Amino acid sequence: MRIAVVGTGYVGLVTGTCLANVGVTVTCVDIDKEKIQKLNEGIIPIYEPGLEELVRKNTSQNRLSFTTSLKDSLKGADAVFIAVGTPPNEDGSADLQYVLAVAEEIGKSINDYIVIVTKSTVPIGTSKKVSEVVQKSLNSRDVKVDFDVASNPEFLREGNAVQDFLQPERVIVGTDSERAKKVLKRLYRPFIESNHPVLFMDIFSAEMTKYAANAMLATRISFMNEIANLCEEVGANVDNVRKGIGSDSRIGSKFLFPGAGYGGSCFPKDVKALVRTADEFGISLEVLKAVEDVNYKQKQVLFYKIKEHFNGNLEGIKIALWGLAFKANTDDMREASSLVLIDLLTKAGAEVVVYDPVAMDECRKRIGNKVDYAKGQYEALEGADALVVITEWDEFRVPKFTYIEKRLKNKLIFDGRNLYEPAIMNEFGYTYYSIGRKEVKA
Template identity: 60%
Template sequence: MKVAIVGSGYVGLVTGTCFAEVGIDVMCVDIDKKKIENLKNGIIPIYEPGLEEMVHRNTKRGKLQFTTSIAEALEDCEVLFSAVGTPPGDDGSADLQYVLSVARDCGKHMKDYVLVVTKSTVPVGTARKVKAAIQEELDKRGVSIPFDVASNPEFLKEGAAISDFLKPDRIVVGLDSERAEDLMKSLYKPFTLNGHPVIFMDIVSAEMTKYAANSMLATKISFMNDIANLCEIVGADINMVRKGIGSDSRIGNKFIYPGIGYGGSCFPKDVKALIHTAEDFGYELKVLKAVEAVNQDQKSVLFNKVMKFYKGDIKGKTIAIWGLSFKPQTDDMREAPALVIIQKLLDAGAKVKAYDPVAMKEASHTLGDTIVYADDQYDALIDADCLLLVTEWSEFKFPNFKIMRKLLTQPVVFDGRNIYEAADMKRNDFTYFCIGIDTTK
């Protein structure tokens, strides 16, 4: 079978590469000429563990190809996946201009039946708009070509995208035709041999499932951050509370870690978009509004601790930052809490020296030369007045405390991810702050 994947970003490139890996002929499309040129030359635009070698392997054996032409990709193609971006518009709603542009391109260039599958995260009702856009172009051409639309939201996690795609918990597919169901069944067969289900449903429910999943995860994070802040006030230890509640199987111990707020390309925009969809239908999602408000505040928690420690004056201080990406194992800086924290530090007159194992190049597109980029994690500490741990990369988990103490002008650590133990830090003579535990007592 031959498939086209339109949009060669985090989702499109991983999807295309994983389909190629199981033997499907894949043509990846993008409007970004430079990106496609680079991909043809084996240069991967994003950091995603395992992706580079898989792209190289499948390009070499001819299973994975790249083009800027959707017309070329549609040649003999039975299924086209649309994996373009759906960024938030000014009012928080999902901006569908890229999704609908792909739909129009399909209508302009398709010659035979094609199943157009939306993989992007899109609000309910989008499939209807995609169908109408394709039909409008076919009508303009005065041709009658059969096609189906389907919704197949993607649940992969950046940093673990390959294994999430190859071994998914579940695959959700919304559709309304038997032909589309047969195609999707055969396409996903290699990924479901070990019993993971493809859950077929109507299109609207599939579109809703993706937003409900991300909103539930964002809710867990904001709930724990809210409880963490209360723990600090009442003298409880959030790490103990987390263990205490996580052992209840109804709650579970995943995704209940306190921190400095969620970021990334999905949770912030998807929570906003779902709130917006509800409003469009005259309903108020009160829980999600609170989730978002808590998250906004949480991004300032580490900065507030710094200001409190320095009695409101950090002018001229040099602050070291470990970690910039919104989470480990990715270079994605979209909505990263680090950006909010750094801006606040700079506005208050501090200098920032940061280190991240992979995201510094990406971060420099936003931060430019407003901060200093360190050569390694210890270089970031030279003459710095304190350290802020922002992203929990593995290499930060067991640092050399002796070297840290020597390099920092004062041994002060603000840990935004609770990766260190307060007792260890005390033993190592650090003044230590974290989330959800009052370490000053």
């Protein structure tokens, strides 16, 4: 089979590379000439474990290529995947200009039957809009070409995207066409044969499934963050509560870890978009509106813990920050809790020095010299009044506390991901604040 994938961000690049890895001939398309040139040179624009090796493997075996020409990539293609960005508008709705622009170009370029697949996260009803735009382009050319539009939402976790694609819990395909279903069934046959479920359904349901899944996960996180805040007040330990409720098979143990709020490219954007879609239909999703509000407040929790510890005055206080990415194993800082914390700390007069294993360059692009950048995690601690951990990188989980003690002015840690045990912190003589657990005083 031959396919084209438009967009070489997280979704498009992972999708194209992983489909090439199961034998499909894939052309990835992007209007960014510099990005395409780098990809052709083997330079990957994003950090995603395992992706670079797969890109090099499949380009060397001529199953994966990169181009700026959409028209050329569609010649002989069975399907074209739209995997461009859908950033939020000011009102929270998804901006479809890039998706519809690609649809228009497809209509200008196709001459034979093709399945057009929306891989980008798009609001319910977008596939219909894509179909209308493609047909309008065909009409302007005064040609008749058969095509179908299908929905194939992605469920990739950044930091685990390659594994999630190659070993999916499920693949969702929305189509109202038997012809398109036949094409996509053939495309995903390697996954069907390896017992990974491919669920076919109508297009609207497929589009809704993506938003509903992310909204449910975001809800679980915000719920646990509220429970954690209550635990601190009543003297309970959220770790025990989490294990207790997670042992219930009706609830399960995943996405029950409290922290400093969720971020990334999916949860914040998708919750907003689903709320906005519901508003357009006259339905107010009160639970999800509360989820947004809780998450906004949770991103500020560490700041207020720090401020309270220093008696409300952070002027001249030096804070070492471990972690910048919104989660471990990615350099993505979209909606990252670190950005909120840095902004609050610097506005309050604190000096901030940061370290992250892979997101330092991304941070420089976003906030420039607003903070100081350390060469290593322990170098960040030199002369700092406190350490704040905000991303759960593995190298932060079991640090050398003797190194920390020697470099910090005070044995003081604020842990936004509950990486350390309060009892051990007490044993080591630290003052230690975490989420949903009683603070430890030295």
